[in-house]
Amino acid sequence: MSMLGLKLETDPRWARLVQENIPALLTDHAWCEQKAASNAVSTITRFPEHLDLVKALTRIAVEEIEHFGMVVEKIEARGWKLGFEEKDPYIGELSKFIKRGGDRPAQLVDRLLLSAMIEARSCERFKMLSQRLSDEDLRVFYHDLMVSEAEHYTTFLGLARKYAGRIDVEARWAEFLAFESQIIQSYGKNEAVHG
Amino acid sequence: MSMLGLKLETDPRWARLVQENIPALLTDHAWCEQKAASNAVSTITRFPEHLDLVKALTRIAVEEIEHFGMVVEKIEARGWKLGFEEKDPYIGELSKFIKRGGDRPAQLVDRLLLSAMIEARSCERFKMLSQRLSDEDLRVFYHDLMVSEAEHYTTFLGLARKYAGRIDVEARWAEFLAFESQIIQSYGKNEAVHG
Numbered sequence: 001m002s003m004l005g006l007k008l009e010t011d012p013r014w015a016r017l018v019q020e021n022i023p024a025l026l027t028d029h030a031w032c033e034q035k036a037a038s039n040a041v042s043t044i045t046r047f048p049e050h051l052d053l054v055k056a057l058t059r060i061a062v063e064e065i066e067h068f069g070m071v072v073e074k075i076e077a078r079g080w081k082l083g084f085e086e087k088d089p090y091i092g093e094l095s096k097f098i099k100r101g102g103d104r105p106a107q108l109v110d111r112l113l114l115s116a117m118i119e120a121r122s123c124e125r126f127k128m129l130s131q132r133l134s135d136e137d138l139r140v141f142y143h144d145l146m147v148s149e150a151e152h153y154t155t156f157l158g159l160a161r162k163y164a165g166r167i168d169v170e171a172r173w174a175e176f177l178a179f180e181s182q183i184i185q186s187y188g189k190n191e192a193v194h195g
Numbered sequence: 196m197s198m199l200g201l202k203l204e205t206d207p208r209w210a211r212l213v214q215e216n217i218p219a220l221l222t223d224h225a226w227c228e229q230k231a232a233s234n235a236v237s238t239i240t241r242f243p244e245h246l247d248l249v250k251a252l253t254r255i256a257v258e259e260i261e262h263f264g265m266v267v268e269k270i271e272a273r274g275w276k277l278g279f280e281e282k283d284p285y286i287g288e289l290s291k292f293i294k295r296g297g298d299r300p301a302q303l304v305d306r307l308l309l310s311a312m313i314e315a316r317s318c319e320r321f322k323m324l325s326q327r328l329s330d331e332d333l334r335v336f337y338h339d340l341m342v343s344e345a346e347h348y349t350t351f352l353g354l355a356r357k358y359a360g361r362i363d364v365e366a367r368w369a370e371f372l373a374f375e376s377q378i379i380q381s382y383g384k385n386e387a388v389h390g
Contacts, residue, residue: 034236041229041260048277051267058264062257065236069253072246082243 003127004120004153005173007181014125014188014195015132021191022135023075027083028192030071032122035088036115036152037064043111047104053159060152067145074141090194091118093183097176105165112163113176116156118194121180123149125193198322199315199348200368202376209320209383209390210327216386217330218270222278223387225266227317230283231310231347232259238306242299248354255347262340269336285389286313288378292371300360307358308371311351313389316375318344320388 018025040061044054075082094117098110123146130143161169187195213220235256239249270277289312293305318341325338356364382390 031240034240037256037260038233038236041233045226045229045280048279051271051277054267054277055264055271058260058267061232062260062264065232065253065257065260069250069257072249072253076246076250082246082249084243085240 003124004150005177006120006124007177008184010125010128010184011188012128012132015128017189018129018191018195019133022133022138023078023080024083024191025129025193026071026075026080028086028088028195030068030075030082031085032088032193033064033068033071034085035091036118037061037068039115040064043108043115046111047108050108050163053108053163056155056159060155063148063152067148070141074138088192088194090121090183090187094118094180097179105163105167108163109160109167109169109172112156112160113169113173116153116160116173117176117180119149119153119156121184122193123153198319199345200372201315201319202372203379205320205323205379206383207323207327210323212384213324213386213390214328217328217333218273218275219278219386220324220388221266221270221273221275223281223283223390225263225270225277226280227283227388228259228263228266229280230286231313232256232263234310235259238303238310241306242303245303245358248303248358251350251354255350258343258347262343265336269333283387283389285316285378285382289313289375292374300358300362303358304355304362304364304367307351307355308364308368311348311355311368312371312375314344314348314351316379317388318348 037060040057044057044061047053072082094114098114099106101107126142126146126149130139130146133139133142157169157173160173189195232255235252239252239256242248267277289309293309294301296302321337321341321344325334325341328334328337352364352368355368384390
């Protein structure tokens with residue numbers, strides 16, 4: 001059975017692939033944290049009228065940048081380099097599902113559900129890394145981050161429900177989960193958090 | 196005499212203008228912090244090969260987002276609203292001075308000097324607010340932030356010197372200061388941190 005509502009578990013072959021290229025995983029992971037921080041800031045910028053949302057996402061943005069710094073320290077401690085940022089095709093595909101038009105509550109709910117979705121999948125991937133990587137320090141690291149991703153997932157879903165107005169968040173979330181289970185089938189083939 | 200090498204002090208009439216519209220100041224200030232965080236992240240994204248730079252700018256990005264959150268709390272405590280982000284014409288004008296082409300060290304040094312310049316002017320403006328606002332809580336707040344801006348200024352200038360290679364940082368910094376003293380003459384006329 002899957003975590004946080006996800007319909008499809010990651011194939012353990014993905015973890016074996018990652019094990020062979022930890023430097024690539026860590027560079028990709030660092031930029032995932034940066035992208036998550038930037039996304040939280042972007043949501044703040046679009047919806048400043050909701051102060052509770054702004055405060056919750058500010059805390060998340062701070063944590064994501066702190067996590068970026070922690071990943072950079074793991075890279076440095078191993079004598080590796082932080083590579084350049086690259087696009088995340090999984091997030092790109094998932095983003096196509098959110099409503100760009102429509103009223104503001106619908107746009108906000110979709111942004112928050114997209115963030116919850118990414119946190120859920122990242123959490124599931126980190127759990128697998130915490131169980132399967134050979135580097136014990138990284139296993140502990142990914143366990144701690146898995147907990148943090150689960151908290152962020154809960155925050156995003158809670159905010160979506162709080163600001164839903166007349167939108168049926170549970171129905172929309174079910175649509176997100178179904179869509180994600182379709183696209184994730186093409187992944188699991190490279191050494192990236194959402195690869 | 197001026198602070199941190201600045202050639203022109205802000206006219207105290209700016210502080211009197213701001214005093215009449217503190218809600219506008221706080222909204223503008225919150226977004227200044229957000230822009231500063233985003234700018235630090237952008238520099239990290241462009242120059243990931245320098246791990247010391249990445250680590251220093253990660254700390255600054257975290258602090259700027261924390262400051263954003265602190266300004267939001269000041270707004271909320273007064274029962275006001277966070278308005279929408281707007282462009283900062285001062286930063287826009289100043290940004291035209293930096294080299295977009297050229298080799299990577301020159302681009303990096305210019306980005307860092309631009310950041311140092313903005314921190315220096317913000318520091319000078321915050322000092323004036325810490326001395327002249329009628330709200331004591333905000334006077335203390337701006338005093339604390341003035342100290343933080345001065346530290347960031349020192350960090351940015353230090354990084355520019357560290358990664359300068361063959362570039363004469365002191366000469367380039369003098370050019371920045373001269374340019375800033377030209378453009379700042381048109382400002383001081385609205386209720387914004389760099390207004």
